[in-house]
Amino acid sequence: MNFAPTSLSAETLPRWADEGSSRIPFWAYTDPMVYRREIERFFHGGGHWCYVALEAELPKAGDYKLSYVGERQVIVVRDRDQSIHVVENRCAHRGVRFCQKPRGTARSFVCPYHQWTYKLNGDLAGLPFRQGVKKDDGEVQGGMPPDFDLKQHGLTKLKVATYNGLVFATFDHDAPGFEDYIGPDVMPWLNRIFDGRKLTILGTNRQRIPGNWKLMMENIKDPYHPGLLHTWFVTFGLWRADQQSRMVMDSHGRHAVMISQRNAGGEAKAVTEGVTSFKKDMTLNDTRLLDVMPEYWWKGPTVTMITLFPSVIIQQQVNSLSTRHIVPSGPDAFDFVWTHFGFEEDDETMTRRRLRQANLFGPAGFVSADDGEVIEFSQDGFRQKGAEGATVCELDGRGIAPTSHMVTETLIRGMYGYWRKVMEI
Amino acid sequence: MPMRPHAIALSVLESQYRVDQFNAAYGDCLDRGAYDSWIAMFTEDCLYKVVPRENHDAGLPLCTMALEGQGMLKDRVYGITNTLFHAPYYQRHVIGGARILSDNGITIEATANYSVFRTKPGSVSEVYNVGRYLDRFVYGDQGLLLQERLCVFDSELILNSLIYPI
Ligand code: FES
Numbered sequence: 001m002n003f004a005p006t007s008l009s010a011e012t013l014p015r016w017a018d019e020g021s022s023r024i025p026f027w028a029y030t031d032p033m034v035y036r037r038e039i040e041r042f043f044h045g046g047g048h049w050c051y052v053a054l055e056a057e058l059p060k061a062g063d064y065k066l067s068y069v070g071e072r073q074v075i076v077v078r079d080r081d082q083s084i085h086v087v088e089n090r091c092a093h094r095g096v097r098f099c100q101k102p103r104g105t106a107r108s109f110v111c112p113y114h115q116w117t118y119k120l121n122g123d124l125a126g127l128p129f130r131q132g133v134k135k136d137d138g139e140v141q142g143g144m145p146p147d148f149d150l151k152q153h154g155l156t157k158l159k160v161a162t163y164n165g166l167v168f169a170t171f172d173h174d175a176p177g178f179e180d181y182i183g184p185d186v187m188p189w190l191n192r193i194f195d196g197r198k199l200t201i202l203g204t205n206r207q208r209i210p211g212n213w214k215l216m217m218e219n220i221k222d223p224y225h226p227g228l229l230h231t232w233f234v235t236f237g238l239w240r241a242d243q244q245s246r247m248v249m250d251s252h253g254r255h256a257v258m259i260s261q262r263n264a265g266g267e268a269k270a271v272t273e274g275v276t277s278f279k280k281d282m283t284l285n286d287t288r289l290l291d292v293m294p295e296y297w298w299k300g301p302t303v304t305m306i307t308l309f310p311s312v313i314i315q316q317q318v319n320s321l322s323t324r325h326i327v328p329s330g331p332d333a334f335d336f337v338w339t340h341f342g343f344e345e346d347d348e349t350m351t352r353r354r355l356r357q358a359n360l361f362g363p364a365g366f367v368s369a370d371d372g373e374v375i376e377f378s379q380d381g382f383r384q385k386g387a388e389g390a391t392v393c394e395l396d397g398r399g400i401a402p403t404s405h406m407v408t409e410t411l412i413r414g415m416y417g418y419w420r421k422v423m424e425i
Numbered sequence: 426m427p428m429r430p431h432a433i434a435l436s437v438l439e440s441q442y443r444v445d446q447f448n449a450a451y452g453d454c455l456d457r458g459a460y461d462s463w464i465a466m467f468t469e470d471c472l473y474k475v476v477p478r479e480n481h482d483a484g485l486p487l488c489t490m491a492l493e494g495q496g497m498l499k500d501r502v503y504g505i506t507n508t509l510f511h512a513p514y515y516q517r518h519v520i521g522g523a524r525i526l527s528d529n530g531i532t533i534e535a536t537a538n539y540s541v542f543r544t545k546p547g548s549v550s551e552v553y554n555v556g557r558y559l560d561r562f563v564y565g566d567q568g569l570l571l572q573e574r575l576c577v578f579d580s581e582l583i584l585n586s587l588i589y590p591i
Pocket residue numbers: 091092093094095096098111112113114115116
């Protein structure tokens with residue numbers, strides 16, 4: 001059975017007139033029909049894997065949490081054999097979103113409306129009055145038709161991939177393997193953080209950002225802005241153009257890693273002169289906010305920002321680690337869910353350090369709050385200009401290639417090159 | 426003079442009054458953007474946290490903002506006033522009557538519900554952050570000081586960003 005909505009005809013969609021992907025039309029961020037097709041092709045199908053959870057959020061059998069694949073709410077649950085299932089939170093009977101507690105532990109899922117009961121893997125286990133109700137005189141009233149097959153009426157099951165503590169899922173059962181999906185250029189960077197060590201969950205932050213979901217992907221594929229928008233990055237040398245850095249992408253241009261190594265910060269004509277966010281004399285009153293301690297697994301880089309298209313960003317910025325889940329909600333908003341984590345091998349001092357550095361990130365973060373703000377202002381600008389305008393992403397040319405510096409918008413062009421191909425517009 | 430059977434001890438009324446007055450002044454400071462006065466309402470070794478209820482209830486340590494000591498409070502204020510790029514907004518605190526949990530003459534433990542409304546220039550007012558304060562006050566020479574304030578908020582989604590303290 002095919003539950004996908006009928007495909008949108010090409011005529012109703014705007015056309016991208018220019019060559020290449022360095023001028024992104026504003027309608028790519030605002031048009032509802034474009035958005036519908038993105039959801040169909042990137043989030044709800046088309047061979048794309050979406051992030052749903054960290055395994056450490058579900059330590060015991062029966063533990064579950066609600067999450068999203070695109071706009072569809074799913075339940076991520078650990079079964080008794082420790083395997084992880086992802087099923088859609090929508091009853092096979094009459095469509096009720098039956099699970100309402102965001103986290104919990106369950107032996108089975110029961111829809112409250114008519115008590116259809118599902119196993120943790122999504123199979124329908126049973127339903128009341130299936131054989132009808134037998135009266136005292138032997139007459140049987142009602143019941144399901146004799147050809148009713150439990151197996152045909154389970155929850156929608158997603159294909160699941162777990163990778164060293166990460167959990168991804170897709171509605172597309174023909175999707176390639178997860179590692180093939182990520183590709184050999186990006187996998188090593190994922191491995192560097194997720195090498196099989198057990199993770200510990202530090203907690204969650206959630207924000208609703210009134211901008212198109214792609215703007216968040218772009219933001220973390222944009223090495224141009226951090227040393228300009230974020231005072232902390234340029235002043236304390238956490239991210240700026242005079243650092244040794246690399247921009248990596250997969251062969252499709254959809255996933256990317258921005259890699260860099262911290263320097264001492266301070267004044268350096270080429271990157272601080274005329275930069276208003278640079279604060280020459282700024283020092284912290286409490287240096288514990290940025291008490292960086294190199295870790296053995298860094299092997300050089302102090303920051304790796306990984307974008308796994310379309311649904312997640314994985315952050316290592318010095319000692320702070322998080323996944324940032326993108327949950328789209330119409331063309332002009334998305335929810336952004338941060339899960340900060342550490343490793344089971346961390347001692348108490350390291351955990352405290354990660355928590356202190358968490359002040360840089362999240363909805364209130366010294367360097368992340370302003371990303372949400374500029375995304376909102378971007379969307380405001382697109383809306384204002386209507387269908388006519390386009391962005392200009394031509395720093396370092398119009399082509400798409402990995403670089404060994406950060407003075408580039410190549411990763412954004414890479415993403416929109418892929419986007420155009422899949423969207424067929 | 427014999428006490429009426431259900432009379433509240435005067436000392437309880439007094440701490441109630443002190444905490445309510447403190448909270449009124451606290452909200453006023455933030456709503457006016459008087460951040461230096463806000464810092465002065467804390468002890469040197471204070472703890473100030475804004476934490477999602479989801480984390481607090483689950484015993485998870487991550488906060489949205491977690492500042493230890495006046496130094497970090499100062500760093501936050503510098504961030505607000507000099508480094509964090511953001512659209513400006515008004516805050517309006519409405520803080521409910523405090524509930525005094527204990528008062529031993531040295532410290533007071535108390536809670537109070539709060540709601541904070543946000544108004545951006547040219548826009549309508551929105552419910553921005555709703556929660557409760559979990560507080561420990563100490564008696565100082567000039568009145569109460571906050572040694573610890575946890576702002577545990579119900580609001581499951583922050584409306585984009587949270588720049589100013591709560
Ligand atoms: S809708 Fe779920 S059991 Fe009827």
